[in-house]
Structures are given as structure tokens and as C-alpha cells.
Amino acid sequence: MGLDPGLRRLALGTLLAAYPGPVPPDWAVDLVTDGLAGHTLFGTNVHDPAQVAASTAALRAGRADVLVAIDEEGGDVTRLAHATGSPYPGNAALGAVDDTTLTRQVYAAIGAELAALGVTVDLAPTVDVNTADENPVIGTRSFGADPARVAAHSAAAVEGLQSTGVAACAKHFPGHGATVADSHHELPTVDASPAVLRERDLPPFAAVISAGVRAIMTAHIRVPALTGDGPATFSRAVLVDLLRRDYGFTGTVITDALEMKGAALAAGGVGPAAVLALAAGADLLCVGAKVDAALVEHVVAEIVTAIGDGRLDRARVEEAAGRAAALAGWTRAAGATATTPTDLGYAAARRAVRVEGDVTGLGRPLVVQVHATSTIAEGRVPWGLGPHLVGLEELRVVAGEIEPAELGRLAAGRPIVLVGRHLHRSPGGTALVDALAAACPVTVVEMGWPGGWRPAGVRAFVTTFGASHANGRAAAEALGLV
Structure with missing residues (x-):
């Protein structure tokens, strides 16, 4: 017996999937038609601008308000320019220049490019304060080691991106900058008190919330004082008590990729990770990069089963899907693109x-x-x-x-x-x-x-x-x- 169609559509509405290759396969578009919140584009999906625009148009033909996300941070993390390297410096360079007007301009230029290609959500900026010199996964993706400087540039980046109608997603809450391990491979620990987090790691998140950021991404990190033995992605103390109650965030909480070892190993697989993340207060779940129709249906089945056996409250999943839909609604209604100064990124890099x-x-x-x-x-x-x-x-x-x-x-x-x-x-x-x-x-x-x-x-x-x-x-x- 198949899944209840209403529950299947509800569960799909909380998922960001992905697909292989430069052309969305039929199953990827069909899932959008069935209610999938959207897809994330990776380097394997990007050959040239015309091809990307055709891909996003194909997804939009499945449903007009589909979310199309991408990791386009500039600097060392780029999907659009993965074949050559980004024409923009990343956050560390912008933080070194320390001109918030420049940071706003660079992110507006990135946003304009994304908007022209039909991308609606940029999984950026990274707003982690890189306090650990040996951090293997943040580093130059951070605006720096000073919380006040990182906060100022994070807010400017969000303002620049969202001025183009592309939603920003600040990451990785509650702060990945003090880790010396990579959450793609393991579950890092940040052994800090809530007081230290508030002084060192959280000021940039407060700044982007004040700037109106539409989404915030969770970190697959363990903060024992808040999360116990599990990652922040599975912690109501982090996602609800801290982020929503204490910091007043009302937008969409997006998980980092659930296929990452920091989440999948802690939960026992991507499906169980999805259930734990939703229960903790996440709204939109990044499944990962290596996704096919079978994996999406597996995750959907896990969510529906959890609703049935009481591990997940249906109202919580409805809330999550509603926030994902609200994010899609904002991207359709917001902003207009601006012209992109062709030498902006190179001039910024020279200053750094x-x-x-x-x-x-x-x-x-x-x-x-x-x-x-x-x-x-x-x-x-x-x-x-x-x-x-x-x-x-x-x-x-x-x-x-x-x-x-x-x-x-x-x-x-x-x-x-x-x-x-x-x-x-x-x-x-x-x-x-x-x-x-x-x-x-x-x-x-x-x-x-x-x-x-x-x-x-x-x-x-x-x-x-x-x-x-x-x-x-x-x-x-x-x-x-x-």
C-alpha cells in the first residue's frame, strides 16, 4: 500500500533534493510537480550560463515557486565558476579590506548573476567567526576572527544578496568557526559555554537577523552545553530556544546536507536524520549532493512513518513546509537585478x-x-x-x-x-x-x-x-x- 498522497506532498515540501548532470532528469521535475520544495545545484549541474538558465526554467515548469539553491560564496566556494575559479574574492579577503560597502556590492553582483540564471536561494554567506587558525573547513570562507567585523560584513552581504531578490542563507548556526574538524567527515565538537557562544560566535547571526536574512543554515557540530551528544541540527535547544526564542529569527531554518557524516552517522542514515532535524525545529532539509528519486522517496517515507508513529507531530511538519513555501513566495516577489560591474571582484581582490x-x-x-x-x-x-x-x-x-x-x-x-x-x-x-x-x-x-x-x-x-x-x-x- 502506497503512502497517503497528502502526507507525501507534505513531506516533500520540506526537502531540498539534487540531481546529477546538466539537464534535470524527468524524475527531478516530476518530484517538483508533486510538491518537492526544490533542488540544490552543484558544480556537476553547471556547464555554462545558458545551460543553467535552461535547467532552472525546466524546474520552474514543474512548479512556478520551486526553490533553486546553490552554494555560491565567491572565493574558494563557487559552483558557477567551478571550472575556472570565482571572479570574486571570498569573505576573508573582503574582511581584510574591511569596507562594508564593497562587501555589499560584491554580494549584490553575485546575487544579480544568480537571479539572471533563475537561482532563488544562495546558501551564503558563511558568517562563522574563524577563531581556530587550524579550522579545516571554514578558513577563508569567514570574514575573519573578530566577531564585530564578521557581524558587520555578514549583514552587508545579506543586504547585497537580497537586494537582487535572491534569498540569503547565513551559515552555520550556532557557529562553525572554532572547530578543528570537518563536519563532512565527522561530528566536530565546540566545547564552549552559552556565554562564550554569545560573545564569540553569535554576534554575526544577530546581525543578519536584524538585516532581514530569509534563511539560516544549521551546523553539524556538537556543542555539549547545548546539544548533548548530538549535532546542533538535531537540537531544539539550539534551533528553537536559542535561534527563535532568544534571537527572534522568524525565517526558514535550512539544514546543512544530511548526507554529511556529522549528521548521517549521528542519526543512523539520511532518513532518520531528516526526522530528527524536523523534530528539532528545522524547516527545509538539504538531502545532499548525491541524490536520486529512490533516496528522496526513502526520506519521504521515513517522515511519513514518523508522523504515523508519533515521533513527529504533523503540525510541526506543516509548520516546516509552510516556512519553506514562505521562502519561495518571498523570492518570487522580491527585488530586481542590477547591472554587474565586470571588474568589481578583481578590484576587490587587489585591495585585499x-x-x-x-x-x-x-x-x-x-x-x-x-x-x-x-x-x-x-x-x-x-x-x-x-x-x-x-x-x-x-x-x-x-x-x-x-x-x-x-x-x-x-x-x-x-x-x-x-x-x-x-x-x-x-x-x-x-x-x-x-x-x-x-x-x-x-x-x-x-x-x-x-x-x-x-x-x-x-x-x-x-x-x-x-x-x-x-x-x-x-x-x-x-x-x-x-
Whole structure:
């Protein structure tokens, strides 16, 4: 016997699914027609602007108020420009410039591009305060380590995005910036008191709520003082008592992807995770990136079964679906797109570059990119100085597998420009820098989160606060290599 059609449609109204490839398959559109709240687009769904616009139009043919979401943060997390790198710097660079008008302009430009393609929800900005230098998943996605600065820029980003009619989703509540683990792979713990959270992690969320943010995303992190052994995504103390009662948020609570280990392992699978998230107060559930019709129906069945056996109150699911529908209604009614200044992101990235030391007279250096792994959030997006160099190539190496003497031989007396992301965290990274600096003139370009590490003996240390296409261009210009 099949599911009750009314309950099936109700459950579908709380889900953000996804689909493979550049063309929405029939099942993806059929689910929208049946009541699915919407789909999230990933890099695999993006080939070019015309194709994306055709995809969103196909989804809208299924139902006019379908939500189409995307992770377009600028900087290191981009879906539209996953093949080349973003033309905008990310939050760390904008925080370094510390011009809230610029931040508003950059996010308005991103929003205008999304609106033109038919995307209605941007799963951005990241408003986490990156207080842990070793944070493996936030880093340059954060506006910085100072709560007041992050709060000011978070509000500006939300205002810029939503001025275009694209809903902003601030993430990751109650704050992922103090973690040293990646919730894609495990359940990180933030062992902080509510008082510390209010002073350190929560000011940006208060700021975006005041700015009218339409959605807030949950964090798959454990805060023992509030969540016990489970993640915030499953905690009524976080999603209802803290976010709604104490901070007055009335918009849509969206979960981070339920397929992530921080949620799925804690719950025993994506279906049980959906039930726990709804019960805790979440409204719109991101299923994940690897989704097919069978998985959606499995999650729907779990929700309907939970309503039937009393684990979920039907009124709670109706409330959740209502908030998801309200978000869709806002995106249809709001805003108009603005023209996008074509050089805005590159100009912003130039303002963010910081140079410690002397970068004059490099001539034609040996440019070496040190391999760095990417997070699931970032994906494999090109980075570095290579696309911007004139008459030079960028040699790619693995820090622990290349002999410094070999690079010295290749340099043949020329200066070396060593380009990395989180070089101090790369196996063999600091040893490589130290050995090269002892033998020849070395300039280090750090395109990751610039923590406290500064190598001794280098000619210059250049920080870009991100590895987007715009950041790479700005670094190459600062070195006189363009």
C-alpha cells in the first residue's frame, strides 16, 4: 500500500533534493510537480550560463515557486565558476579590506548573476567567526576572527544578496568557526559555554537577523552545553530556544546536507536524520549532493512513518513546509537585478593583498605551486597564479615528494615564488620553504587562511586571503608577473 498522497506532498515540501548532470532528469521535475520544495545545484549541474538558465526554467515548469539553491560564496566556494575559479574574492579577503560597502556590492553582483540564471536561494554567506587558525573547513570562507567585523560584513552581504531578490542563507548556526574538524567527515565538537557562544560566535547571526536574512543554515557540530551528544541540527535547544526564542529569527531554518557524516552517522542514515532535524525545529532539509528519486522517496517515507508513529507531530511538519513555501513566495516577489560591474571582484581582490617584505625586481622567477587538498565544500576548483602569468609557467609539486635541491637546480639562480594554500599545514610544506629560503631568494604566496606562521629567511610573504581566480590575478599583479 502506497503512502497517503497528502502526507507525501507534505513531506516533500520540506526537502531540498539534487540531481546529477546538466539537464534535470524527468524524475527531478516530476518530484517538483508533486510538491518537492526544490533542488540544490552543484558544480556537476553547471556547464555554462545558458545551460543553467535552461535547467532552472525546466524546474520552474514543474512548479512556478520551486526553490533553486546553490552554494555560491565567491572565493574558494563557487559552483558557477567551478571550472575556472570565482571572479570574486571570498569573505576573508573582503574582511581584510574591511569596507562594508564593497562587501555589499560584491554580494549584490553575485546575487544579480544568480537571479539572471533563475537561482532563488544562495546558501551564503558563511558568517562563522574563524577563531581556530587550524579550522579545516571554514578558513577563508569567514570574514575573519573578530566577531564585530564578521557581524558587520555578514549583514552587508545579506543586504547585497537580497537586494537582487535572491534569498540569503547565513551559515552555520550556532557557529562553525572554532572547530578543528570537518563536519563532512565527522561530528566536530565546540566545547564552549552559552556565554562564550554569545560573545564569540553569535554576534554575526544577530546581525543578519536584524538585516532581514530569509534563511539560516544549521551546523553539524556538537556543542555539549547545548546539544548533548548530538549535532546542533538535531537540537531544539539550539534551533528553537536559542535561534527563535532568544534571537527572534522568524525565517526558514535550512539544514546543512544530511548526507554529511556529522549528521548521517549521528542519526543512523539520511532518513532518520531528516526526522530528527524536523523534530528539532528545522524547516527545509538539504538531502545532499548525491541524490536520486529512490533516496528522496526513502526520506519521504521515513517522515511519513514518523508522523504515523508519533515521533513527529504533523503540525510541526506543516509548520516546516509552510516556512519553506514562505521562502519561495518571498523570492518570487522580491527585488530586481542590477547591472554587474565586470571588474568589481578583481578590484576587490587587489585591495585585499598584503605584502610583507620586498617583491620588487623578481624578473622571471621560477613559480612553483605546492599541491593542496580541497575540502568537499570547495571541490576541485583551479587555483594559483598559472592562468595569469605572462611568458611563465607554474610548476606543480608535492611538498613531501620534491627535493629542494631539484627546485634550486630548475631555478638556475632565479628567484623562486612558492604558491600554496595553508602551507604550514601541508606535509613537508614548512620544511620545503625553510630549505629553499636557506639556498636562494624565495617569495611565498599564501592563498589559504593566513594564520600566525611566517617563515624565516624568505624575501617576502604575500597573503591573498583566498584562492579564487580574482585572488590569483591580484597576487600575480602584486608580484609584477602579469
